Amino acid sequence: MATNGTLTWLGHAAFRIDTPGGKRIYVDPFLTGNPKCPAGEQEPERVDAIFLTHGHGDHYGDTLELAKRFECAVVAPVELADWLATQGVESVHDPNKGGTVDLDGVKVTLTHAQHSSSTNDGTYAGEACGLMIELENGFTLYVAGDTNVFGDMALIARLYAPDVAVLPIGGHYTMDPKEAAVALELLGVKRCVPCHYGTFPVLTGTPEQLRELAPDVTIEAPEPGGSIEL
Ligand SMILES: [Zn+2]
Incomplete structure (x- = not known):
């Protein structure tokens, strides 16, 4: 490993x-x-x-x-x-x-996220969040959750300086590649794993679009079931 x-x-x-x-x-x-x-x-x-x-x-x-x-x-x-x-x-x-x-x-x-949250039975589930995950060796992974881009991602960068960002890019319910490119700028990360795209027809954003908009960031997009080394 x-x-x-x-x-x-x-x-x-x-x-x-x-x-x-x-x-x-x-x-x-x-x-x-x-x-x-x-x-x-x-x-x-x-x-x-x-x-x-x-x-x-x-x-x-x-x-x-x-x-x-x-x-x-x-x-x-x-x-x-x-x-x-x-x-x-x-x-x-x-x-x-x-x-x-x-x-x-x-x-x-x-962390903060801008989205909604309720369970399938209609129970209010608080505010949607992102996750800053620090592994045993100090490696940090920011999982944005469902959100659009927001300016306080700069605070997330300042506080946690994540090594990798996992961002939604499908659009419709979350940010799309255009917003994700700005998110990467605010987060100051050099590596991104996109998600929340391609599952349903409305989630149209693609890793290729994000690569064009964020040429300085390595966009690591395995197929479902595929892995990347952190
Ligand atoms: Zn979702």
């Missing part, structure tokens, strides 16, 4: 992180029902933790079932964490923006 671990795209906004310390973390695990999640990735063998950005079904996805099956920790914005607890998830961590949870050396901080 590479020093900084690997990031595997499971289609849409779902990712698996295999950390340098050997943990397997799922971010927004929308697996079954995700038209882009490879069949072989829909039944995880192991889940050590789940990190969620917000309460929409295309993000919390399979969380209830996975959290119960693997008895793993789930980190989610407080109102969403409360809802997960009412659904029988036992090990929930409930930070809000600016708060950090340290899970045995992997730290996750909730």
Whole structure:
């Protein structure tokens, strides 16, 4: 395994992180029902933790079932964490923006995002968030979650100086490549993994468009099921 671990795209906004310390973390695990999640990735063998950005079904996805099956920790914005607890998830961590949870050396901080958040049964799920994930060796990964671009991404850069940014680029529900290019400028990152595109017909943004608009940034866009070395 590479020093900084690997990031595997499971289609849409779902990712698996295999950390340098050997943990397997799922971010927004929308697996079954995700038209882009490879069949072989829909039944995880192991889940050590789940990190969620917000309460929409295309993000919390399979969380209830996975959290119960693997008895793993789930980190989610407080109102969403409360809802997960009412659904029988036992090990929930409930930070809000600016708060950090340290899970045995992997730290996750909730950041601002501009989006909405409610669960499939209509429960208000608090504000949508981004995630700043610091791996055991200090490598930092910013997962923007669903959001448009906003000026305070400059504060995220100043505070956390992420090594890689995971940005939505599909448009319609989130930023598109034009906004994502400005986001990359504000974040000051040199590496970007795009997501939230191509899943449904309205999500039309492409990595190629982002590459044209952000020529100084390496856009790493594996196929669903593919991994990059962090
Ligand atoms: Zn979404």
